[in-house]
Amino acid sequence: MLHTVNKSPFEKSALASCLKHATAGSAILLIEDGVYGALDKTSFSDQVRAVMPTCGVYALGPDLDARGMSGRVMDGVKVVGYDGFVDLVAEHPNVQAWL
Amino acid sequence: MTEEHEMEGEGGVIKKFMFVNRKAPYGTIYALESLEVVLISAAFDQDVSLMFLDDGVYEIVKGQDTKGIEVKNFSPTYRALEMYDIEKLFVSKESLEERSLTEDDLLVDVEVLDHTQVAELMAAQDVVLSF
Numbered sequence: 001m002l003h004t005v006n007k008s009p010f011e012k013s014a015l016a017s018c019l020k021h022a023t024a025g026s027a028i029l030l031i032e033d034g035v036y037g038a039l040d041k042t043s044f045s046d047q048v049r050a051v052m053p054t055c056g057v058y059a060l061g062p063d064l065d066a067r068g069m070s071g072r073v074m075d076g077v078k079v080v081g082y083d084g085f086v087d088l089v090a091e092h093p094n095v096q097a098w099l
Numbered sequence: 100m101t102e103e104h105e106m107e108g109e110g111g112v113i114k115k116f117m118f119v120n121r122k123a124p125y126g127t128i129y130a131l132e133s134l135e136v137v138l139i140s141a142a143f144d145q146d147v148s149l150m151f152l153d154d155g156v157y158e159i160v161k162g163q164d165t166k167g168i169e170v171k172n173f174s175p176t177y178r179a180l181e182m183y184d185i186e187k188l189f190v191s192k193e194s195l196e197e198r199s200l201t202e203d204d205l206l207v208d209v210e211v212l213d214h215t216q217v218a219e220l221m222a223a224q225d226v227v228l229s230f
Contacts, residue, residue, distance in 0.1 A: 008126065
């Protein structure tokens with residue numbers, strides 16, 4: 001399954017809940033304000049890093065750029081463009097959007 | 100709204116207004132709407148302060164480039180506030196630390212306050228507007 005998260009982890013529990021419910025082999029794509037969850041050395045970074053052994057974690061590049069956050073992404077997060085977003089949707093049988 | 104804070108200006112009573120910004124830019128319209136109201140308030144010669152708290156600190160981070168999402172980058176406008184005599188910009192120390200940000204990452208000069216100082220400043224306002 002592909003999970004998308006579009007809310008900041010500092011403001012909403014969407015990413016925390018997503019991380020809790022993502023099964024091994026799932027992909028998690030951070031978009032819009034969700035990209036703040038991809039950043040290194042924040043109070044939330046460790047929770048995202050913890051799922052990396054079993055889930056792919058992706059962040060949308062244009063949303064990182066817009067927020068001035070491109071240089072702050074933690075190791076292990078794959079930055080993708082809109083084409084990569086489409087590929088992820090095509091590769092997974094279903095999608096869950098955590099709003 | 101306490102009498103002791105009010106001063107008589109040329110155009111009448113000057114009140115202490117604080118705009119509390121707690122939302123990241125772009126994901127919602129709050130940050131931009133706040134900035135619009137701040138600019139309007141500048142026309143009324145009031146004692147205006149801006150507080151950046153929680154995800155609001157992301158509004159004033161350097162290096163924003165919105166070409167990829169086709170949305171207007173309004174972050175340069177914060178640098179223009181000085182020209183409207185809006186110079187009281189405050190940032191929460193704890194909000195910066197949680198996000199691994201420092202004053203050097205911000206595109207405007209700010210005063211960094213801890214939560215006790217933030218609370219005191221808020222309590223001293225006549226009007227607090229939240230975004």
